[in-house]
Amino acid sequence: MSTENANDIVETSPSPNREDGGGFSASTIRTYIIIAGVIVVAIAGIFWWNNQQDQREAEATVALSRIRPLFEAGELQKALTADSVPNIGDEKVVGLQYIADEYGGTDAGKTASLMAGNCLLVLGKASEARPYFEKAQGSDAIVVEIGALKGLAACQEFDGDYSGAAELYEKAGDRGTKTGLEDRCYLYAGLAYEKAGNKEKAGQLFTKVAEKFEGTESAAGAKSGLARLGMAID
Incomplete structure (x- = not known):
């Protein structure tokens, strides 16, 4: 088949994505721009999510370190809720239940869930403890x-x-x-x-x-x- 005939075939069966004068149509270009924009937004979203997770992990770890001494001392009710626990500087100390509920997607949050479950179980509240153990079960540790x-x-x-x-x-x-x-x-x-x-x-x-x-x-x-x-x- 000659080059001329081949060109004739292309011209008689034009791609719907190309204009008669050659090149992509305006609608196709807009589509590609939209797709590219979505990809860029998705990548940015991943970086944002990872950064947010790192930040939340750090926050949860600090919060857990502040309440853990009460848990280890056997002051279980205080460890759970942080009621009557004084602030550290200008920052409020939060309890295990708050950490588990607020930061449940982090490693520190899952550790707090395990500790909260233990507190509730020892306090005779097995039905309340169970959801916290279920959260902790998803830990990578x-x-x-x-x-x-x-x-x-x-x-x-x-x-x-x-x-x-x-x-x-x-x-x-x-x-x-x-x-x-x-x-x-x-x-x-x-x-x-x-x-x-x-x-x-x-x-x-x-x-x-x-x-x-x-x-x-x-x-x-x-x-x-x-x-x-x-x-x-x-």
Whole structure:
């Protein structure tokens, strides 16, 4: 096919995006400009979001550091709400619940959620604690995630659902492999299964803890559990 014929084909089947005189049509150019603008805005939005997240993480971390001493001192109600806690300079000290609610998307916010859940659980408010443990469960920090699972398990125990609690404790143990936390999780799972009347499952977990973590407090507790069940380690 000659070049002339080829050109004829192009001219007889013009692209709808080109004007007769060649080049893109005005409507297509406007479309490309709009698309380019959207991309630029999206990229700017990503940078803005990352910057905002960094700023919020920093704010949450500072807020958590100010209220944490009360939590560690066992002043749980004050730690939750920061009521009657004096300002630091001109800045108000906020409680764990505020940090968890306001900064829930940050790592520090999820840690605050775990701490708030623990406070509420100890204060006998399992139903109020549960949503905070659920928030903390989404943390990227494995120790916070495990703590959240244990907290949810404790809430199940509080409600008398020992089988549900046992499953959550066992899940926490599985997630906690090589963290140094799994022995207690499996022990608590065994105890919960025992309370639920599942002797077989309780025995399996007690045996696992006694054999794998020999010499630890958890192993001693597991051996006591086996004795209660009338089982012995081979």
